[in-house]
Amino acid sequence: MAFPNRNRKVVLARRPNGMPVEDDFRLVDDPVPEAGPGELLVRAHYLSADPFQRMRLDAGSGYGKTLDIGDVVKGRMVGEVVQSNHPKYETGDFVEGMLGWQTYAVSDGSIERAEYAPGITKVDADIAPVSAYLGILGFPGVTAYFALLEVCDPQPGETVVVTGAGGAVGSLAGQLAKIRGCRVIGIAGSDEKLDHVTGELGFDGGINYRSSPDLLADLRRLCPDRVNVHFDNVGGDIAHTILHHLARDARIVLVGNISQNNLPETPFRPDVTGLLMTARAMTKGFIVYDYEDRADEARKAIAGWLAEGKIRYRETIADGIDQAPAAFISMLQGGNIGKQLIRLDDI
Ligand SMILES: NC(=O)c1ccc[n+]([C@@H]2O[C@H](COP(=O)([O-])OP(=O)(O)OC[C@H]3O[C@@H](n4cnc5c(N)ncnc54)[C@H](OP(=O)(O)O)[C@@H]3O)[C@@H](O)[C@H]2O)c1
Known part of the structure; x- marks a missing residue:
C-alpha cells in the first residue's frame, strides 16, 4: 500500500507560561515511518485533546514523564492499522493508544498504559464510531x-x-x-x-x-x-x-x-x-x-447503556492536525461540550 510520504507532527516548541498559546507548539513534517519486525503502523483518524496533556508540557509533574522541547506532544489517537508485522493486528483493524499528536505512528503492540506509556487497545467500530474510543468508551x-x-x-x-x-x-x-x-x-x-x-x-x-x-x-x-x-x-x-x-x-x-x-x-x-x-x-x-486491567469491564457496561439509550454523549470536533493546539487551548478554557477531538480526514 502506498502512503503519502509525510508524517505531520505537533511538537513542543517551548514550555508554556501559564495558559498555553499556539506558539508553544510547532508543526513538523517527517517521512512516514516503516513498521519494523513485530511492529504496526497506524494512520490517525482522530487525535484527542485531554487536560493531562497540559501537565506533560511542564518541566516536572507529580505523575508520569514530561516532554522535552522538540518531542511530539503526548496524546491519544484512534486510527487504522495500515501496515502490520505484528501477529495480533491486521491492516484495517482500528486501535486507540497514546501514540502522540501525529498523523502516523509506529507501535510495538504494547498494551502498557501506566505513566502515559504508549500502549494500544484494539477497538470495535461496530459498537460505536471509532471517535468514541477517545471519549465515552475510552x-x-x-x-x-x-x-x-x-x-x-x-x-x-x-x-x-x-x-x-x-x-x-x-x-x-x-x-x-x-x-x-x-x-x-x-x-x-x-x-x-x-x-x-x-x-x-x-x-x-x-x-x-x-x-x-x-x-x-x-x-x-x-x-x-x-x-x-x-x-x-x-x-x-x-x-x-x-x-x-x-x-x-x-x-x-x-x-x-x-x-x-x-x-x-x-x-x-x-x-x-x-x-x-x-x-x-x-x-x-x-x-x-490503576484500573487499566479492568478497562474492558467499564467499556462493556457503558456500551450496553449506550445501546439501551440510557446514556448519551457529545463531541466537539476541530478539523486538521494544524488545529490541534487551538483545540487543546480551547478545551482548557472551557470551549468544549463533551469530548474535545481533532479529526484528521485529509492527511
Ligand atoms: N485522574 C485520572 O485518571 C483522570 C483521567 C481523565 C481525566 N481526568 C481529569 O478529569 C477532569 C476532566 O477531564 P476531561 O477529559 O473530561 O476534560 P473536559 O471536562 O472535557 O474539559 C476540561 C474542562 O475543564 C473545565 N475547566 C477549565 N478550567 C477550569 C477552572 N479554572 N475551573 C473549573 N473548570 C475548569 C472547562 O469547562 P468549564 O466550561 O466548565 O470551565 C473545560 O471544558 C480533568 O481535570 C482531568 O485532568 C483525570
Whole structure:
C-alpha cells in the first residue's frame, strides 16, 4: 500500500507560561515511518485533546514523564492499522493508544498504559464510531465509571455533585449517578453546558460557577440534603466550597484539578481537615491507570447503556492536525461540550 510520504507532527516548541498559546507548539513534517519486525503502523483518524496533556508540557509533574522541547506532544489517537508485522493486528483493524499528536505512528503492540506509556487497545467500530474510543468508551469513560461507581458507590436517593459537568468525564459521571437513582447537580462554566446536562443528559440541576455570585448559596438551594458524593474534576476554590456543604459520610473522589493546572504556583488555602472530620468524609485520589486491567469491564457496561439509550454523549470536533493546539487551548478554557477531538480526514 502506498502512503503519502509525510508524517505531520505537533511538537513542543517551548514550555508554556501559564495558559498555553499556539506558539508553544510547532508543526513538523517527517517521512512516514516503516513498521519494523513485530511492529504496526497506524494512520490517525482522530487525535484527542485531554487536560493531562497540559501537565506533560511542564518541566516536572507529580505523575508520569514530561516532554522535552522538540518531542511530539503526548496524546491519544484512534486510527487504522495500515501496515502490520505484528501477529495480533491486521491492516484495517482500528486501535486507540497514546501514540502522540501525529498523523502516523509506529507501535510495538504494547498494551502498557501506566505513566502515559504508549500502549494500544484494539477497538470495535461496530459498537460505536471509532471517535468514541477517545471519549465515552475510552479512558475518560473508564475514569467516570470506576471513580464514580466503585470509589464513591452512590446509593439511590443520595445527592451527587459533579464538577466539570459538561466535559467528557463529568457528563458521563453524572449520567451514571442518575442510573444509580441519585439526585445529580452539575457545576460547569457556561449556561450552554448546563442546558445540555440538565436537558439532554437528565441532571437535576446545575450551577454556572463563572456567573454564580455565591456558589455555596446555590449549593444549599440545590442540595437541601447536602452532598453525599463529590466527583471532583476541577479542584481549587470550587472543590473547597463544596467541602462546606458535605453530608455525613460523604465520599469525595479527586479525579482532576484542572483549575490549578495553568497557575504558576499553588495558592495557599485555609485548612479543611475540620470540615472533612466533622462530615466523617472519605477522600480518595484517583488515577485511571490503576484500573487499566479492568478497562474492558467499564467499556462493556457503558456500551450496553449506550445501546439501551440510557446514556448519551457529545463531541466537539476541530478539523486538521494544524488545529490541534487551538483545540487543546480551547478545551482548557472551557470551549468544549463533551469530548474535545481533532479529526484528521485529509492527511
Ligand atoms: N485522574 C485520572 O485518571 C483522570 C483521567 C481523565 C481525566 N481526568 C481529569 O478529569 C477532569 C476532566 O477531564 P476531561 O477529559 O473530561 O476534560 P473536559 O471536562 O472535557 O474539559 C476540561 C474542562 O475543564 C473545565 N475547566 C477549565 N478550567 C477550569 C477552572 N479554572 N475551573 C473549573 N473548570 C475548569 C472547562 O469547562 P468549564 O466550561 O466548565 O470551565 C473545560 O471544558 C480533568 O481535570 C482531568 O485532568 C483525570
